Amino acid sequence: MKRLAIGIGLGAALLVTLSLCGAEKEDRWRLTVSRIFAGPEFDAQSFSARWLEDGTGYLVVEPSRDTPAGQDIVRYDAETGARRVVVSAADLVPPDRPVPLKIDGYAFSQDRSLVLIYTNSRRVWRRHTRGDYWVLDRASHELRKLGGGVPPSTLMFAKFSPDGRYVAYVHDNDLYLEDLRDGGIQALTTSGSDTVINGTFDWVYEEELKLRDGFVWSPDSRRIAYWQIDTRGVRRFVLVNNTDGLYPKLKWFAYPKAGQRNPRCRVGVLDIAARRTRWLEVPGDPRDNYLARMQWAGPRKVLLQQLNRLQNANRVMLADACSGQVKTLFVERDEAWVDVHDELFWLDDGRRFTWMSERDGWRHVYVGSLSDGHLRRITAGSYDVIRLLHVDEKEGWLYLIASPHDPTQRYLYRVRLEGGKPERLTPDDQSGTHGYRISPGARWAIHSWSSFGRPPRVELVKLPSHEVVRTLVDNERLRGKLEALRRGHTELFRVDIGEGVVLDAWCIQPPHMNAKKKYPLVVYVYGEPAAQTVLDRWGGKRFLWHLLLAQHGYVVMSFDNRGTPAPRGRAWRKVIYRQVGILAPADQAAAVRAVLAQRSYIDAQRIGVWGWSGGGSMTLNAIFKYPKLYKTAIAVA
Incomplete structure (x- = not known):
């Protein structure tokens, strides 16, 4: 001592x-x-961009050149670098405010006629996931706030329906639907409380499984699949906040310790027309298993990943959204633990999907069948696939990050969808850590590169040649x-x-x-x-x-x-x-x-x-x- x-x-x-x-x-x-x-x-300068669906350019949020204190959403052409403002800060000035909305996030409707702006965000646990949402009609320039008269910064995870008619969001642990034609708002769930959570998550699921956004629209806009967390019966933990006031404040929340009771978790599919939820018939105790991932596999099927409490088995299941019936495709097992991976890409019009597994002793890419769960290995060898970045199904390539010979490095490779030897695309003379955001069609990539003691450089490169088209961030000031x-x-x-x-x-x-x-x-x-x-x-x-x-x-x-x-x-x-x-x-x-x-x-x-x-x-x-x-x-x- x-x-x-x-x-x-x-x-x-x-x-x-x-x-x-x-x-x-x-x-x-x-x-x-x-x-x-x-x-x-x-501080190092960063670069955040989104590729357009056709892969011809990317979108960036930039300080407005014309509107003080405003931000524009700008399109850059990948080939020429031509710049065009697609959403002007001038269009983001509410009628009762002198300055434009700050853009904390944004999304376009599928036909790109509407823009959803996320602003005035507040922190929930680790991330800023609660805020205000506004919809801009790009043709009429009409800007209106969602949520009716709810208090500021209380909406979560708002998203357009694929057909652009609605926006769904979470408020006070319930799901709501807002009709963009007439502004009508309807509660899709009514069970939300301090202990029952719809469409988002408690502390445990967010911290341990990295889950925050808890609902997904079906591709045909007819249904919403969502998680429900029930923390009733879970013992409470108390945090003492003595940092921002003269007297301390207490915060209580459900927090299961090892061996104690877990929250109950289930996934429901909500029929928009009928306003009725069909709960998926997932096997096992909902308190001793975790529903770690969920996504649509077409308009009527839901793909689920269920971890047991020991987290050494991941049961991959396919559920019927209408009947609620569930069948197991396969179970990923490990004597120690299994990791949940998010690198799942759909192939063959949704009949097959990519999967990551360590079942042969190394982390490799597999392709699974939605009909019978059969897995076929694509990559092979005594090396790990660190991350699967992109699938170019048309040309038959998988793009991935790996470093077969040095665990401290990160390089870009590609390999044929039918398998074969990986081809390194990162230049041999560029040691360090490389990150890529690959365009649809895999013709371009936004490439970031740094090394020990050397700040990041961001470039637009052509693939597969890795030819530099233009430098986006050089961090010369920091250098x-x-x-x-x-x-x-x-x-x-x-x-x-x-x-x-x-x-x-x-x-x-x-x-x-x-x-x-x-x-x-x-x-x-x-x-x-x-x-x-x-x-x-x-x-x-x-x-x-x-x-x-x-x-x-x-x-x-x-x-x-x-x-x-x-x-x-x-x-x-x-x-x-x-x-x-x-x-x-x-x-x-x-x-x-x-x-x-x-x-x-x-x-x-x-x-x-x-x-x-x-x-x-x-x-x-x-x-x-x-x-x-x-x-x-x-x-x-």
């Missing part, structure tokens, strides 16, 4: 010392806490800021911890380091199944924080232990099963010992560790299990 107290004191002293540096006169070469976190000086900083050597490397286990790692050294001297080491750790820390990509303000530590004489390192989601095969990722808090800190400690043996400039008596979230608990495991190795720890959140 004495050692822990000393460690906490040292951690606090470190933070205070570095914070005081922010009060000093700033030099361009020197980082301070305030320079990193207090303002936008080191100039970074080049002015005093920086030491940085590297990605691998460390052998014995018994055939080799970990990926990175290191940031102090500027002008003298290898004959001893330097304290700070280890940044996460180490859980949710994320890697060792990736060849821009690390943002966290990277700058580590660079600040290096400027003050610290060596900073990070290691990806076994159990992190690196593309190194199922065995690597699942070895942590029932070993959380045991295997990972052991791997981390072994990595520290290995670099101590290899790098004489590290002071073995001054080693600290820090982490956030799962990395915070990993930090505590590290210092409690290996107190002779780590001398201080900073565990956050």
Whole structure:
């Protein structure tokens, strides 16, 4: 306990010392806490765009050139770069307001005659999913607010029906339908309350299954499929909010702990004409299974994914929207756990679909049959498909992200729909992390590329040649800021911890380091199944924080232990099963010992560790299990 107290004191002293540096006169070469976190000086410019359905151009929300404080929705032609405003900020000024609506989100009706604008958004749990919605008629320029007289910022997940006649949305845990012809509003469900949730989710489903938007229109606009969560009987957890008022406030919410009662979940199909819900006859206890995914498979069929409570079986089912009857297509099983993937693309007019599975020991792409559930493997080999990005059925290609030879990299490949050897499209001389938003037809892609210590560059490229058409974001301003900083050597490397286990790692050294001297080491750790820390990509303000530590004489390192989601095969990722808090800190400690043996400039008596979230608990495991190795720890959140 004495050692822990000393460690906490040292951690606090470190933070205070570095914070005081922010009060000093700033030099361009020197980082301070305030320079990193207090303002936008080191913010990277991003680029957000949506491809048009025909693949000829993309849409971007930009500050208006003509209307102060407004935003335009702008179309850019992929071939020529020609710019055209398709929704003007001038059309987004409500009659009773002096300024245009701020665009937090938008959607077009299928015929593109109407635009749905999401604005005035508020946070629900982690994301801004509650706000106001307005509809703009592009022909008449009429702008009107949805929801009638509901309070501001209380509508959720509004979306056009495919035929453009209606908008459905969630308000106070019930589904509503608004007729765009006459403005009439009807409640589609009436059971919503603090404990019964229709069309959206409770904390558990949002946090653990990444589900927020809980309803989907059928392709023919005749039905809505939606989730219902019933938290009655689930024990309550209380949060004490003492941050934004003189007196604390309490927030109670349903929160099942391990072994306790879960909320009840079911999926219903609501007939718009009859205003009646048909509940799907999903097998199993609705409190001990999770309905993890749901989507339409044509106008009368719903595809469901059901996880058991142990999350080691994913039952994929096809439901009849009219009768409610359900049949199982196949069950994905794993002795440890199964991951829910969202890379499901429809093929052959909805008769087949893509599927991701680790059933052969590596994550690969399969094609499943909607008639009998048979799965046929498309990709094969001792490598992982990290993500399936796009399917070009017309030309017969799958586009995917993989890195067969280096888990720290992310590259674009394509492979034939009938299978075969993957073809790398990312240039061989561009190491780092690459992301792509591929156009319909796969002729173009918006390509983002960054590496360790190098901020993102965004380009429009042609596929499959990867020829750069134009640069969209270069982040030259930020690059100039970074080049002015005093920086030491940085590297990605691998460390052998014995018994055939080799970990990926990175290191940031102090500027002008003298290898004959001893330097304290700070280890940044996460180490859980949710994320890697060792990736060849821009690390943002966290990277700058580590660079600040290096400027003050610290060596900073990070290691990806076994159990992190690196593309190194199922065995690597699942070895942590029932070993959380045991295997990972052991791997981390072994990595520290290995670099101590290899790098004489590290002071073995001054080693600290820090982490956030799962990395915070990993930090505590590290210092409690290996107190002779780590001398201080900073565990956050």
